[in-house]
Amino acid sequence: MNKPLPRTFHVKSFGCQMNVYDGARMTELLEAEGLSAAAGADDADLVVLNTCHIREKAAEKVYSDIGRLRREDGSTPMIAVAGCVAQAEGAEIPRRAPSVDIVVGPQAYHRLPDLVREAREGKAKAVDTDMPAESKFGALPARRRQGPTAFLTVQEGCDKFCTYCVVPYTRGAEVSRPWAAVMDEAKALLDAGAREITLLGQNVNAWEGEDEAGRTQGLGGLIRVLDKLPGLERIRYTTSHPNDMRDDLINAHKDVGSLMPFLHLPVQAGSDRILKAMNRSHTVESYLRVIDRVREARPDIAISGDFIVGFPGETEADFAATLALIERVEHAQAFSFKYSPRPGTPAAAMDDQIAAAVMDDRLQRLQALLNDQQYAFNRTKLNARMSVLIERNGKKPGQRIGKSPWLQSVIVEDGPAIGEMVEVDIVAAAPNSLTGVIAR
Ligand code: SAH
Ligand code: SF4
Ligand code: F3S
Numbered sequence: 001m002n003k004p005l006p007r008t009f010h011v012k013s014f015g016c017q018m019n020v021y022d023g024a025r026m027t028e029l030l031e032a033e034g035l036s037a038a039a040g041a042d043d044a045d046l047v048v049l050n051t052c053h054i055r056e057k058a059a060e061k062v063y064s065d066i067g068r069l070r071r072e073d074g075s076t077p078m079i080a081v082a083g084c085v086a087q088a089e090g091a092e093i094p095r096r097a098p099s100v101d102i103v104v105g106p107q108a109y110h111r112l113p114d115l116v117r118e119a120r121e122g123k124a125k126a127v128d129t130d131m132p133a134e135s136k137f138g139a140l141p142a143r144r145r146q147g148p149t150a151f152l153t154v155q156e157g158c159d160k161f162c163t164y165c166v167v168p169y170t171r172g173a174e175v176s177r178p179w180a181a182v183m184d185e186a187k188a189l190l191d192a193g194a195r196e197i198t199l200l201g202q203n204v205n206a207w208e209g210e211d212e213a214g215r216t217q218g219l220g221g222l223i224r225v226l227d228k229l230p231g232l233e234r235i236r237y238t239t240s241h242p243n244d245m246r247d248d249l250i251n252a253h254k255d256v257g258s259l260m261p262f263l264h265l266p267v268q269a270g271s272d273r274i275l276k277a278m279n280r281s282h283t284v285e286s287y288l289r290v291i292d293r294v295r296e297a298r299p300d301i302a303i304s305g306d307f308i309v310g311f312p313g314e315t316e317a318d319f320a321a322t323l324a325l326i327e328r329v330e331h332a333q334a335f336s337f338k339y340s341p342r343p344g345t346p347a348a349a350m351d352d353q354i355a356a357a358v359m360d361d362r363l364q365r366l367q368a369l370l371n372d373q374q375y376a377f378n379r380t381k382l383n384a385r386m387s388v389l390i391e392r393n394g395k396k397p398g399q400r401i402g403k404s405p406w407l408q409s410v411i412v413e414d415g416p417a418i419g420e421m422v423e424v425d426i427v428a429a430a431p432n433s434l435t436g437v438i439a440r
Contacts, residue, residue: 007036007045012049049079053170094127106156110140142188143185143189194231204219205219220246260407262301271318309363312351339359378431385425394411409432411434
């Protein structure tokens with residue numbers, strides 16, 4: 001039976017910030033088509049699951065999420081699977097989950113309205129996992145209605161082919177969006193109410209483009225010009241690769257006031273042997289040199305990273321080297337994961353896969369150390385005065401939550417408005433947040 005043409009929709013995004021960005025763009029696209037946002041998945045005629053393929057758990061979750069969309073009367077809404085699982089599994093998804101009507105990859109979602117019409121006609125499942133040469137961005141409606149913080153994708157895809165990672169296959173080759181497109185979108189975001197913009201890319205610091213004078217610029221050059229846009233008070237960027245951390249970007253941390261003192265620079269492991277097997281193309285030493293240079297440019301910078309434990313062949317000595325690297329760097333925060341073998345990646349076929357119990361134990365030890373470091377970093381801000389951009393309501397009446405320059409969550413008790421930038425005195429530091437009062 002064909003499902004009716006949807007009038008309401010709900011987009012649910014999983015995975016990284018690029019998916020959050022894509023989810024926002026799909027929302028704007030569907031609204032421009034005349035659909036309206038439903039309160040939740042239960043009320044929507046069309047549900048878009050914007051999925052993540054990075055680890056097995058994330059990818060498998062899609063199928064239980066699809067199952068949960070079935071309603072009491074046995075009907076299902078129109079279901080679109082978007083994102084990286086859509087790209088990786090394509091037409092296999094409706095074969096396994098027949099209630100799925102549409103499959104659309106990360107480079108094709110501008111065609112979502114057409115796919116909805118095709119699905120309505122119901123002759124076959126509507127599947128589009130093309131990576132077209134023309135960019136989806138030109139076909140998307142203008143940005144609107146922003147909270148104080150916004151994401152802006154400037155670079156997509158990855159050519160690095162770390163041996164554990166699916167991203168080069170799900171997102172395609174590295175592409176930088178042109179200078180003018182980035183400027184136009186940044187201006188539109190500011191007009192729509194944003195005060196902070198986070199530039200996004202799988203390897204955002206590999207961004208390259210030609211400025212208005214035809215000069216080749218890297219991310220540092222782009223940031224210097226964005227800094228001059230009226231109304232843009234804070235600039236962030238993520239995620240970076242150690243090998244693309246060029247001088248212009250490092251120096252921007254010294255010179256550009258609106259560039260926040262925070263760097264997410266994943267290193268993954270602290271053993272050169274493992275880094276080589278991961279095809280990371282950097283060493284422990286070259287990574288530490290980058291960190292030193294960044295800290296020279298901006299001594300108070302907060303360092304964040306990603307770590308994988310239990311990569312095939314990781315010995316206790318390799319793991320100890322990762323702990324030693326963490327000790328040396330002192331992170332303000334970090335993400336850490338158990339290695340998950342992904343279909344089609346070289347590491348999945350390597351000998352010496354590590355037992356689950358060993359991975360659990362290593363992850364626990366690693367996270368204990370990282371948590372200590374995060375708490376220690378938070379405590380360095382006790383009694384400090386800092387600017388906080390208020391983003392949302394807290395749990396208690398009058399309470400608001402915003403971000404420090406170092407990306408810490410700051411709970412402010414005395415009720416500034418959402419979107420305000422306030423000076424705050426920090427009165428308490430917890431492992432995951434700071435508490436402050438407005439400075440008087
Ligand atoms: N482009 C970014 C991040 C990509 S994915 C970068 O290179 O840093 C985010 C994180 O997921 C990675 O940094 C890595 O730590 C983790 N990850 C990727 N593939 C994984 C896998 N197969 N198993 C476990 N963690 C993985
Ligand atoms: Fe994946 Fe490596 Fe590319 Fe990051 S740099 S997206 S970890 S292949
Ligand atoms: Fe996941 Fe795709 Fe992002 S695999 S981490 S949603 S690029």
